[in-house]
Amino acid sequence: MNTGAEYETVRVGAGRVTLSDRRTRRTWAVELAPYRLGVYPVTRELYARVTGRPADGGERLPAEDVSWWDAVGFCNALSLRDGLTPAYDVRPDDETVARDTSADGYRLPTEAEWEHACRAGTTGPRYGSLDAVAWHRGNSGGRIREVGGKQPNAWGLHDMLGNVWEWCWDLYDPEVYGTYRVLRGGGWFDEHWSCRASVRRRSHPTFRVDDVGFRLARPADR
Template identity: 50%
Template sequence: MDIEFSAIDGGTVELHDARRKIRRRVELEPFEIGVYAVTQSQLGELLGEATDDGLSHPDRPATDVSWLRAIRFCNAASEWEGLDAAYSYDGEQVTWHVDSDGIRLPTESEWEFACRAGSTAAQYGPLADVAWTSLDGVTSPQPVGGKHPNLNGLFDTLGNTWEWCWDFLDPARYDDYRVFRGGGYADDTWSVRASVRRGGAPRMHHEDVGFRVARGGFDAEDAAQGWSARADRERATNEGPTPFGWTPLR
């Protein structure tokens, strides 16, 4: 089982928190990220859970994969490669060991920086050339690598399938929902942009949500690459402005 990675140099990316009307600049250290989304065949090979679709379409991105299942895949891939696991579990509570060199999900800062590949536009190229979207009229995810890559050599970061990241979506409103990014094969163009954020509960799975993996450990504790446990706790509060019609958790 082989996962191809692209080495991403460090740099700066700006993220937007729409609810709190905050823009923040994140300084990133170098890391690696998958050239392709994890495929059906890779998921089946490591977790032994190949679907019928995976048997007939092994090069399609693995979809209907929950965030928790993606985490399981990461630890299995680390074990396969002889690396320290990036994650440990306490029930469904997952801890990221930031100093681990194991395979993991990207933070959303890493994901957006790698997706943009130096572009400040909504997309890094014409969608017809770089992304499977509703414009193509397809009815399922397409085999990975069928469109042009971005300047980091990454395929399908926009379109084809949404991709899980490590981060919480908005814990004050959505509790344990995790972020997915990038847009899918059935999405309209306004949704297939480098900055668009959506998310779901860790056990949720959808026909257009998959994931790609990252790699890289950091000399820190509970904080790395735009994420920190402290920031998660702060974002779980209801302080600050809220959108019209917004209902916080009770």
């Protein structure tokens, strides 16, 4: 494991994942190089330290009410704080973001990276029994929960399913939904069918709500 300054990550090996979309009934395969991914979603504590936003208690709770734009900004801010090259060139005038693939800084995972890491070599809808691995509507008590409270997958990643939806880098379907970005994983208020490795959700990049957060990726060997 690699903690960097504060954010703990694990190395995820190269692989191949097949993504699917129920709306269009389309499937597509993606080949992946190795990368690093956060063991937990970004917490309120870390988000507060980097951004100055009050943690409002519950420091080990996932940072939520975070838009895709907020998450991208956080990636760059944490990279700069830790002496890394920011992964994103943010252009607020025309509301675009370009990714520097040579940068060693933090970034959002692609949805292929997210699903590959979530599955951790499994092929079913989940990497374990639902109640053992995820906070969802049936067991969360109607509230967000601290990270790490459920069993990790085989690669040591916690909360890949349930607790908070996680922003990914990808556009969902730009021809139909424009700038909408991909969310993965399901949240504490969701029914069991949303907490599956293959489920895709979309939202506008300015959207904020109390069951959406994010985790970070980095290059594998930097």
